[in-house]
Amino acid sequence: MVAKIEAVNAGDAAVSVRGLTVDLPKGMERAHAVENISFDLKRGQILCIIGESGSGKSVTANTIMGLLPKIIRCSSGSIHLDGTAIVDASPQKLRDMRGRVVSMIFQDPLSALNPLMTVGEQITEAMTAHGVGTKASRRSRAIELLTEVGLPDPELMYFQYPFRLSGGQRQRVMIAMALALEPSVLIADEPTTALDVTTQAQILELIRDIQRRKGMSVMFITHDFGVVAEIADSVVVMEKGRIVEQGTAEQVLNSPAHPYTKRLIAAVPRLTGEDRVPQETASKGSILKVEGLSKTYRSGSVLFGGQRVVNAVNDVSFDLAHGRTLGVVGESGSGKSSLGRLLIKLQDSDGGRILFEGHDIAKLSESEFRPLRPRIQMIFQDPFASLNPRSTIGQILTVGPVAHGMSYSQAREEARALLSHVGLDAGAYGRYPHEFSGGQRQRIGIARALMFKPKLLVADEAVSALDVSIQAQILELLDQIQRETGVSMIFITHDLRVASQICDEIAVMQKGRIVEHGPPSQIFLNPQSAYTRELVAAIPGERPRNTRMNAANY
Amino acid sequence: MRGFLINRLCQSLVLLLIVSVIGFVVLNLIPGGPLAQFGLDPSMTQDDLNRLKEQLGLNRPLWMQYLDWAWRLVQGDWGHSFRDGASVLDVIGRHLFATLLLMGSSTIIAIAIGTWIGIRGATHRYSVFDYLATVGAMVALSIPTFWFGLVGIYVFSLQLGWLPAGNMYTIGDGSALNYMHHLILPSIVLALVHVAIWSRYMRSATLDVISQEFVKTARAKGLSERRILMKHVVGNALLPMITLAGMQLPSVLTGALVTETVFTWPGMGRLFLDSLGYSDYPVVMGLLMFSAILVVLCNLITDIVVAIIDPRIRLS
Numbered sequence: 001m002v003a004k005i006e007a008v009n010a011g012d013a014a015v016s017v018r019g020l021t022v023d024l025p026k027g028m029e030r031a032h033a034v035e036n037i038s039f040d041l042k043r044g045q046i047l048c049i050i051g052e053s054g055s056g057k058s059v060t061a062n063t064i065m066g067l068l069p070k071i072i073r074c075s076s077g078s079i080h081l082d083g084t085a086i087v088d089a090s091p092q093k094l095r096d097m098r099g100r101v102v103s104m105i106f107q108d109p110l111s112a113l114n115p116l117m118t119v120g121e122q123i124t125e126a127m128t129a130h131g132v133g134t135k136a137s138r139r140s141r142a143i144e145l146l147t148e149v150g151l152p153d154p155e156l157m158y159f160q161y162p163f164r165l166s167g168g169q170r171q172r173v174m175i176a177m178a179l180a181l182e183p184s185v186l187i188a189d190e191p192t193t194a195l196d197v198t199t200q201a202q203i204l205e206l207i208r209d210i211q212r213r214k215g216m217s218v219m220f221i222t223h224d225f226g227v228v229a230e231i232a233d234s235v236v237v238m239e240k241g242r243i244v245e246q247g248t249a250e251q252v253l254n255s256p257a258h259p260y261t262k263r264l265i266a267a268v269p270r271l272t273g274e275d276r277v278p279q280e281t282a283s284k285g286s287i288l289k290v291e292g293l294s295k296t297y298r299s300g301s302v303l304f305g306g307q308r309v310v311n312a313v314n315d316v317s318f319d320l321a322h323g324r325t326l327g328v329v330g331e332s333g334s335g336k337s338s339l340g341r342l343l344i345k346l347q348d349s350d351g352g353r354i355l356f357e358g359h360d361i362a363k364l365s366e367s368e369f370r371p372l373r374p375r376i377q378m379i380f381q382d383p384f385a386s387l388n389p390r391s392t393i394g395q396i397l398t399v400g401p402v403a404h405g406m407s408y409s410q411a412r413e414e415a416r417a418l419l420s421h422v423g424l425d426a427g428a429y430g431r432y433p434h435e436f437s438g439g440q441r442q443r444i445g446i447a448r449a450l451m452f453k454p455k456l457l458v459a460d461e462a463v464s465a466l467d468v469s470i471q472a473q474i475l476e477l478l479d480q481i482q483r484e485t486g487v488s489m490i491f492i493t494h495d496l497r498v499a500s501q502i503c504d505e506i507a508v509m510q511k512g513r514i515v516e517h518g519p520p521s522q523i524f525l526n527p528q529s530a531y532t533r534e535l536v537a538a539i540p541g542e543r544p545r546n547t548r549m550n551a552a553n554y
Numbered sequence: 555m556r557g558f559l560i561n562r563l564c565q566s567l568v569l570l571l572i573v574s575v576i577g578f579v580v581l582n583l584i585p586g587g588p589l590a591q592f593g594l595d596p597s598m599t600q601d602d603l604n605r606l607k608e609q610l611g612l613n614r615p616l617w618m619q620y621l622d623w624a625w626r627l628v629q630g631d632w633g634h635s636f637r638d639g640a641s642v643l644d645v646i647g648r649h650l651f652a653t654l655l656l657m658g659s660s661t662i663i664a665i666a667i668g669t670w671i672g673i674r675g676a677t678h679r680y681s682v683f684d685y686l687a688t689v690g691a692m693v694a695l696s697i698p699t700f701w702f703g704l705v706g707i708y709v710f711s712l713q714l715g716w717l718p719a720g721n722m723y724t725i726g727d728g729s730a731l732n733y734m735h736h737l738i739l740p741s742i743v744l745a746l747v748h749v750a751i752w753s754r755y756m757r758s759a760t761l762d763v764i765s766q767e768f769v770k771t772a773r774a775k776g777l778s779e780r781r782i783l784m785k786h787v788v789g790n791a792l793l794p795m796i797t798l799a800g801m802q803l804p805s806v807l808t809g810a811l812v813t814e815t816v817f818t819w820p821g822m823g824r825l826f827l828d829s830l831g832y833s834d835y836p837v838v839m840g841l842l843m844f845s846a847i848l849v850v851l852c853n854l855i856t857d858i859v860v861a862i863i864d865p866r867i868r869l870s
Contacts, residue, residue: 065773065774067770067773067774095776095777095778096776097776098773098774098775098776099774099775099776099777100776103774103775104771104774106767106770106771108767111766111767111768112767112768112770112771113768113771114768114771114772114786114790115768115790115864115865115866116789116790116793116863116864116865117785117786125772125775125777125785126775126776126777129775129776129777129778129781130776161865161866163865163866174771177771177775178774180775
């Protein structure tokens, strides 16, 4: 691949990377963060660098920004930024270019803004650092930028602190900040990954819009082929520090050449719009029936006023049949996770009934509910935080069943059997969580839940923290387990594409209420509520690919 | 914010009430009782003692004594010392200045140096400086203050003769310079351990902030390292330190027992020890209440200061 890149004269490329190798410190899993990579970001284009975690895409971006940590060094190759070689440039030179020639926006817009400074201060600071303008001109420029990125009330926004803004607004502030000095290159490191799907669509739109208006060159780092399809002009695919394929977006998306790219594209969950074939083995009748379930959070003091009331779960009702999967989808703050916690009684509900196998468990006290706990189990989102780092996998798997009266030797037998069932070797039993990758840990989390032979599994964002290829494997495993054991599942996710893969029915939540409930075919192909339509339309890579590709052809 | 303040004030009053009851009861549980000191005087007869008891109201039931004492306290009458009959507030006031002088200067030294060492240790992590600071902090923390005090007196007063060995001023001199001269050794000795604590906390707070994304953002904007440190890192790193300082502040005002004893410094720490020795109950209770009020006030002030600096708390 590398050899195919023809020499581009400096005028054509905003960023030109040749034979770049960045070393990792000794003792890491591999010697190089990136190895001998070459690519060009052409002027006025959007280049997407796509890869899974550990592929070296962020290191590439940080190298171009000159933001590598001291222990990681660039050992060979060259980078030309706007015609200037930057690999061996002095720190002063690099600092002078940062913000002025090249800017960067980051994944998590909350932690990327200083909590103690107003939005305005943080934007003007970029200009102050480069000695641009006067105090008054910087201020008016900042307000102009806030207007440009579509923030409401820019004059007011100038004096706001970041914590007051929503995730999407914060990311707009970041973009305003990055644009302050009209840089010729914008590097965006997964800028929409932490955002809700509708917000993601807006931010992508904004970035594309600004890029066109200003003729900027954008290097967009992502792990999501949907996003690539939305905005990329050209694509670089990275795997384990190497570039495995690069070309125009059309080439790479429609006729990928490298097996890794093919695999990656195949792993992207697609909206099927087809309903799952219901299992024949499953007995009829419902396992879980929820009626008018409510949960209200109150914050602040009653005594001194100013109390805030949030209806996290508001009059939610649904019915789940044996051996079926109900997807609960919604954006952050929709109440989907609160609903999950209510169902496994990690939290008490304020009203309504939860009929589990015909018995109302909503009102049971903790001690009354405990005998039922093994039958309702949870799979957690974060496979890193949900396993005790000081326990071996064996301990993690057996401690629950033993507490519920299983003999230790039997628990051990079953744990070993389950580990091999979820695709881990038996040696995993005596090892510790840190010895496993994210996907393996999630398998352990699933095995842990299955130890109880549950009737109902509640999976809260169980695949959200995983790379797409791993995601696909875990979804497959869950599907297989359901077919074998007939367990019913509540699958909570923000990702409609994932939900479409595994769910028999989908409930769409907004502000604590279920706004639509139906089979995937209805939700994705014929949505009834305006909100569902909005959500489906915002899914990256599904709606506009054809229109965009056609537009590119004209 | 106002609701918050009223809330906190109510809590504080309840807290002070509890402290006063426990203090009063425990003090009266100590064998000997308040008049034990007088009993040592051979010229005192049992009749004298009884008369004294009646005069001081000590023959009444304990709850009545407490209510009487508490009521006077609220009105501003903190009672009189058994030792010399001086008003308790006067006694405290006399020693407060000495303590403020010593603790204030040592705290300023400790915070200034500790902050600097902490930040530099964090920005030059694993450097020679960082290792020296770490080892130094361990040494300062593990060696007792009185040992530093004694070594300091031995070296600088006895051997070199540069600094006075004790007291706050030379009798007959009272100039500011003379006070300063006496202040140097005790304040540095006292600051040593605080430098150690403060620098460790500051180092870890700074390390926390340095790894935050917004520091990377600041770099991406092209700010100078100096400005990143001053504007983005230090401000955020000092936030948790304010709470820490607020917790240390009461001890600043109630004095350092050991250091004051070693340097015969006439501060609150020594006053407390002496008063206990003399069974001077009014002064002991007065000091107890004084420090309880200080703790409560300092915590309140800390919360307000944090709220002023941190917009997330101020506006929510």
